[in-house]
């Protein structure tokens with residue numbers, strides 16, 4: 001796999017919002033008006049009355065149409081990152097796009113089609129369990145980038161996390177002083193993730209919710225706030 005891979009996922013139109021005469025549809029989804037996107041495995045191009053519009057053809061590593069499952073995206077793009085991470089290589093998978101474009105749908109998924117995050121969590125634990133000759137410390141943090149500021153969603157305060165950038169060799173770029181949770185069991189991380197999701201939906205701070213959940217879920221011994229990174 002290339003070091004960086006860029007994929008585009010087409011979302012089915014929401015009839016009331018997107019399917020107006022000005023929104024081009026895509027091939028296979030039925031043309032709306034005179035324009036449509038033609039898509040194949042690695043490219044998209046805009047057609048007007050079936051003729052390509054100059055300057056509107058774009059090539060990507062992968063292009064997925066609306067019928068793709070999260071599991072297929074995971075298998076093609078993310079599984080190798082997880083295997084690499086277990087072997088000691090850094091890896092990142094992120095969804096980027098305008099509001100309502102399907103980032104949450106892709107990352108979280110649903111019960112019927114779990115998204116990238118639950119699939120990755122399971123894979124991390126399964127892969128680590130297979131490596132019987134090594135010990136793993138699995139830790140999670142949770143933060144958001146909002147208006148170009150980084151918020152640690154595990155903390156109760158509203159302190160912004162500082163960002164460090166340096167061109168020096170071996171410099172530690174990124175942010176620091178965020179909380180990490182050490183997790184030993186896959187089911188605990190799944191519980192943690194459910195709580196994260198609940199917090200996002202309810203707009204509650206995660207640590208407050210986790211504290212409430214520790215007793216009922218008996219998580220106190222398995223998940224603890226282990227370290228404040230400096």
Ligand SMILES: Nc1ncnc2c1ncn2[C@@H]1O[C@H](COP(=O)(O)OP(=O)(O)OP(=O)(O)O)[C@@H](O)[C@H]1O
Pocket residue numbers: 010011012066097098099100101102103104105106
């Ligand atoms: N591939 C898809 N198939 C079916 N429905 C989808 C798909 N992608 C997104 N949706 C639906 O479109 C709506 C918006 O998607 P989603 O919430 O994932 O967008 P988002 O990019 O996370 O938006 P925001 O940036 O506002 O949080 C949701 O109702 C979601 O279920």
